Amino acid sequence: MEGLAVNARLTWQREARYLFAESSIAGPLFTLIFIFILSALFVPHFFSWRTVSGIVNAATLTGIVTIGVTLLMISGEFDLSVGSLIAVGGYLFGQQCARNSPLLGLALAFLIPGLLGALNGLIRVRTGVPSFIVTLGTGFIFRGAAWILSGGSMLQLTDKLPIYDAFSGRFNLLDDLLPDANFLTSLLWLLAAVFVFQYVLVRTRYGNHVFAVGGQVEAATAQGVNVDLVKVINFAISGALAGFAGVLTFSQFQSMRVASGSGTELSAIASAVVGGALLAGGSGSIWGALIGVLLISMLRTSVVLLNIPFIPADNFEAIVGVTIVGAAIFNNWVRQRA
């Protein structure tokens, strides 16, 4: 019996090692803990469940998008169209909710942005135009699609459907347990997605190919990896997750505008980099992406709470910029030590 338990523990430890050790998150994790301790010590009202849940909630939507963007970045590509796909997904879902068929809306919000993502990928691999340019252009096109879809007007619903609570409602279990906590159920979806994609990345053949394609495309090709297919699938995943972020956004606010989600594409790239992903591809992790989003969200909150005269809530971007540069330099330094 004892032997079995030891065995099970060893297996568990080994699994944990595969999931964590191979993903180089030491730097980002250290930064996150460091900033958390600093904020807890020096920022008034920071160390409370209300603030912590606020930080987590603000990170969730960008977090879902960052998962796909990180996966894509590891395979050596960018996606600047995800911000627009949030709006496309949000409208597709919201319009079906208005007709009382939210499940159809959910399916469409995955499928259509996923296909548009695949289109990004096809243009990228068929023409050889860098994805930075391709998705910069398609981002505008998809924003136009969101306009056509909505007629340019804001969609707002007043009737509440139960599905909203499942996607982004009050997280009763946690909120009843912790004083002043205000967690949303979207946290569960984020954690599930992080776990699934981290596992796919480090424990499946597909993940192995993603790293190889971004790390050294010639070597991957020579070993028979279908480079183009890997990239197109990653673009599709990135698009589908952006669509799902639209679903979560709509569930939280019951409203959607044509401009919804704009700017998320850059926050997602920033989060991925802060979380240890290499801009050049070949390295990164989904855990790291999660840490990156949380780190940026935490800083934002701390800066707002600190109430610095020349950095009010609407000027916190300056601080985020400092973090991005700082974290990227720090991660590089940690990577070179490792």
Place this chain on the structure above:
Amino acid sequence: MSTSANTIPVVEMKNIVKRFGTITALKKVDFRVDRAQVMALVGDNGAGKSTLIKILTGIYPPNGGEIYFEGKLVQINSPRDARDLGIETCYQDLALVNLMSISRNFFLGRELVHQVGPIHWLKISDMNALTRSALADVGIQIRSPGDRVGSLSGGERQSIAIGRAVHFGAKLLILDEPTSALSVAETRKVLKYIENAKARGLPVIFITHNVHHVYMMADAYTIIRHGEKVGTYQRGELSENDIADLITGQRER
């Protein structure tokens, strides 16, 4: 009967033509490699030797000519096709993904998996153990199969790429400039692995513009200049200087 089987070359390329736009990179080149032969493919930079090999490994489609593998006419349209035939290629410094571990590199493209529906779980422990023992079999010792390839020296990387090709039962091993970035000591080590491969009966194509590296080891030399074959010579037919003269065109045939 057995003698005729032995005289069928492992690979025979006939009248290979390759054009890039208006430039003809290869003008009806013939090339053959026999069993257990180390064939040096030599030529100056830009002579066409890499182009010829990239046609054999499915990276470029030829504009003309035929390829026979073990006596059979074959179509090689992708690197995958080449590998399915048993043609393994080690490109200089492009063979491995530096950011990935040794075992992930070793099994790249033929991972050991446990399939559940559409998902292929990696058997990481098995791959680690097999990487270590397979490399030990060909005489390569590694510290840990989980080490990133980027942390190894150029010679170690080249050795692992060769060890991988040998392990996966290559029928033909192609080495593209395997020693050009290596120190003298590392070059010696890599040449030793190639000798081991030859001793196992594996035919090897060794591409280089440095005659000195292959002179002692090659059984035959095929010399290419300006997209044309100068000739194929057996070991001992030419001196090192003769080969250099043929490569540069200071001497015609």
